[in-house]
Amino acid sequence: MSKSSSDIAEQAATARNLRADAQRNHDLLVDAAAVVFATSGVDAPMKSVADQAGVGVGTVYRRFPRRSDLIVAVFHREVDACADAAPLLAMQYEPFEALTHWIERLLDLIVTKRGLAAALHSGEPAYTSLRDDFEVRLVPALQGLVEGARTEIRADITAAELWNALARLCAPATVDDFEPTRRMVDVLINGLRVESRRLSDTRD
Amino acid sequence: MSKSSSDIAEQAATARNLRADAQRNHDLLVDAAAVVFATSGVDAPMKSVADQAGVGVGTVYRRFPRRSDLIVAVFHREVDACADAAPLLAMQYEPFEALTHWIERLLDLIVTKRGLAAALHSGEPAYTSLRDDFEVRLVPALQGLVEGARTEIRADITAAELWNALARLCAPATVDDFEPTRRMVDVLINGLRVESRRLSDTRD
DNA sequence: TTGATAAACGGAATTGCCTTCCGTATATAA
DNA sequence: TTATATACGGAAGGCAATTCCGTTTATCAA
Numbered sequence: 001m002s003k004s005s006s007d008i009a010e011q012a013a014t015a016r017n018l019r020a021d022a023q024r025n026h027d028l029l030v031d032a033a034a035v036v037f038a039t040s041g042v043d044a045p046m047k048s049v050a051d052q053a054g055v056g057v058g059t060v061y062r063r064f065p066r067r068s069d070l071i072v073a074v075f076h077r078e079v080d081a082c083a084d085a086a087p088l089l090a091m092q093y094e095p096f097e098a099l100t101h102w103i104e105r106l107l108d109l110i111v112t113k114r115g116l117a118a119a120l121h122s123g124e125p126a127y128t129s130l131r132d133d134f135e136v137r138l139v140p141a142l143q144g145l146v147e148g149a150r151t152e153i154r155a156d157i158t159a160a161e162l163w164n165a166l167a168r169l170c171a172p173a174t175v176d177d178f179e180p181t182r183r184m185v186d187v188l189i190n191g192l193r194v195e196s197r198r199l200s201d202t203r204d
Numbered sequence: 205m206s207k208s209s210s211d212i213a214e215q216a217a218t219a220r221n222l223r224a225d226a227q228r229n230h231d232l233l234v235d236a237a238a239v240v241f242a243t244s245g246v247d248a249p250m251k252s253v254a255d256q257a258g259v260g261v262g263t264v265y266r267r268f269p270r271r272s273d274l275i276v277a278v279f280h281r282e283v284d285a286c287a288d289a290a291p292l293l294a295m296q297y298e299p300f301e302a303l304t305h306w307i308e309r310l311l312d313l314i315v316t317k318r319g320l321a322a323a324l325h326s327g328e329p330a331y332t333s334l335r336d337d338f339e340v341r342l343v344p345a346l347q348g349l350v351e352g353a354r355t356e357i358r359a360d361i362t363a364a365e366l367w368n369a370l371a372r373l374c375a376p377a378t379v380d381d382f383e384p385t386r387r388m389v390d391v392l393i394n395g396l397r398v399e400s401r402r403l404s405d406t407r408d
Numbered sequence: 409t410t411g412a413t414a415a416a417c418g419g420a421a422t423t424g425c426c427t428t429c430c431g432t433a434t435a436t437a438a
Numbered sequence: 439t440t441a442t443a444t445a446c447g448g449a450a451g452g453c454a455a456t457t458c459c460g461t462t463t464a465t466c467a468a
Contacts, residue, residue, distance in 0.1 A: 019435055019444055045425060056447035061427065121325050121375060171325060171375065223415060223464055249454055260418035265456065 026063050028053040033074045042071050042115035068119075068126035072133075075116055079133045082109050086141035095149035100189055102145055103166070106138070107185060110170045111178045121171050139163050153192040162192075230267050232257040237278045246275050246319035272323075272330035276337075279320055283337045286313050290345035299353035304393055306349055307370070310342070311389060314374045315382045325375050343367050357396040366396075 018026065032053035036044045049070070050057045064070040085105055089098040110117055119127050120134070143159035169184050222230070236257035240248045253274070254261045268274040289309055293302040314321050323331050324338070347363035373388050 021435065022445060025445085046427090047425075050447095057427085058429085058447055059445075062445075065427095067426095118326055122322055168372070171327075225464065226416060229416085250456090251454075254418095261456085262418055262458085263416075266416075269456095271455095 022063070025053070025055055025059055028055065029060060029063060029070070030073050030077060033070050034078070037071070037074055037115065038113060042067075042119065066126065068124070071115075071119060072127070072130050075113070075119075075130055076133050078109055078113070079137050082106060083137040083141040086145055090145060090148050095145070096152045096193070099145040099149050099153075099192075102142070103185065103189060106166065107170070107182060111181065117170055120167075134167070135163070152194060154194055157192060226267070229257070229259055229263055232259065233264060233267060233274070234277050234281060237274050238281070241275070241278055241319070242317060246271075246317075246323065270330065272328070275319075275323060276331070276334050279317070279323075279334055280337050282313055282317070283341050286310060287341040287345040290349055294349060294352055299349070300356045300397070303349040303353050303357075303396075306346070307389065307393060310370065311374070311386065315385065321374055324371075338371070339367070356398060358398055361396060 029049065033049050036049050036052050040048065046060050046067070047057055050060050053060075060070070064073065082102075082105055086098075086102050089101050089105075092098065093101060110120075120131060139159055142163055146153065146157070146159045146162065165188060166185065169188065170181060233253065237253050240253050240256050244252065250264050250271070251261055254264045257264075264274070268277065286309055290302075290306055293305050293309075296302065297305060314324075324335055343363055346367055350357065350361070350363045350366065369392060370389065373392065374385060
């Protein structure tokens with residue numbers, strides 16, 4: 001859990017004009033909210049977030065007037081972490097394997113966090129910035145991996161298309177059963193390989 | 205707003221073992237909820253539904269223990285009405301026009317009712333029965349219209365596919381701005397015609 | 409028609425969460 | 439070190455969800 005480029009941006013965005021203790025509590029709250037949201041979902045009482053962070057509820061509301069502000073803050077950070085993981089995986093693994101690992105990580109991000117998928121697809125204006133986060137940060141990250149594995153995957157697939165397909169596949173079908181989603185994503189990954197059978201090939 | 209075949213089914217499903225006043229209140233509540241949901245969205249206070257129906261809150265909870273029960277009841281009825289409209293439109297208009305009108309009506313159903321689209325795509329188990337309603341009742345209705353206009357629309361399009369495309373297009377992008385959705389559906393309808401240009405044709 | 413009984417009703421009461429507000433505490437800079 | 443702006447905590451007020459129970463009413467058998 002070391003600092004990454006995104007933390008710098010975060011600092012710049014939030015530290016501005018913030019007293020030291022306020023900044024500290026801001027970070028504590030995002031940490032706390034990440035824990036609470038993962039445990040109890042994004043509808044958990046604000047009080048529980050405050051308790052987890054060891055601050056009063058007033059502090060939560062001063063920093064994050066609307067619940068969606070806190071949700072966005074939490075997932076913004078997770079999106080950053082996911083995007084940052086791409087180049088690391090690219091160094092660590094063979095190109096296609098790196099891509100596979102990253103998509104798995106992306107799935108964990110969307111699927112593990114209860115309520116993230118629903119928030120993404122809710123249509124609420126409060127979450128459009130979150131959707132933008134996903135596009136802006138994750139598509140380039142995916143693009144790097146796709147280019148790295150260019151010779152191994154179908155030439156007619158772009159990162160943007162792949163992202164789009166993943167996003168649609170992850171539209172929530174059922175809240176508690178994500179296995180079908182995982183399977184379909186697995187199918188999709190397998191289908192990416194250049195040597196994979198096309199529709200015109202023989203079946204089975 | 206006359207009785208239709210679906211009302212009979214509804215009677216059979218709900219009147220069983222219900223005292224007359226209970227049945228009456230059940231109907232009053234669904235009527236009331238339809239009004240309230242249309243006005244204030246599906247998160248409106250239960251009290252307001254009770255008031256609109258002229259009953260106590262206790263009655264609401266006895267008949268519809270969970271909010272989703274009430275939501276499902278309301279939209280189930282609207283789905284029925286929409287499905288029932290298909291054959292009527294088929295008699296009233298030329299085949300393709302009937303199809304167009306019906307899709308417009310479907311759009312109104314999904315788009316007008318605040319929260320319907322979100323509920324449909326929420327992934328909440330409570331709403332799977334509602335999704336099933338849509339499939340089971342609307343796909344056959346659509347099928348009838350598609351078959352009626354068979355000679356006028358592309359041969360490679362099935363009712364199920366068209367339904368699927370419509371459902372995905374109506375996944376909520378923004379809660380308050382459905383214009384893009386309407387436009388895309390309009391494009392889709394135009395693209396259905398046999399004489400429409402294919403991708404392989406010259407560009408504009 | 410009448411009376412017994414099960415079913416349903418209404419709304420007060422309870423509970424829990426959201427949100428605001430303000431007296432107190434503290435970081436910061438002169 | 440002191441003044442001041444900033445932030446803090448948590449009590450208080452309000453709203454909606456949900457339960458509970460005394461009262462009312464539909465139903466049916468006599």
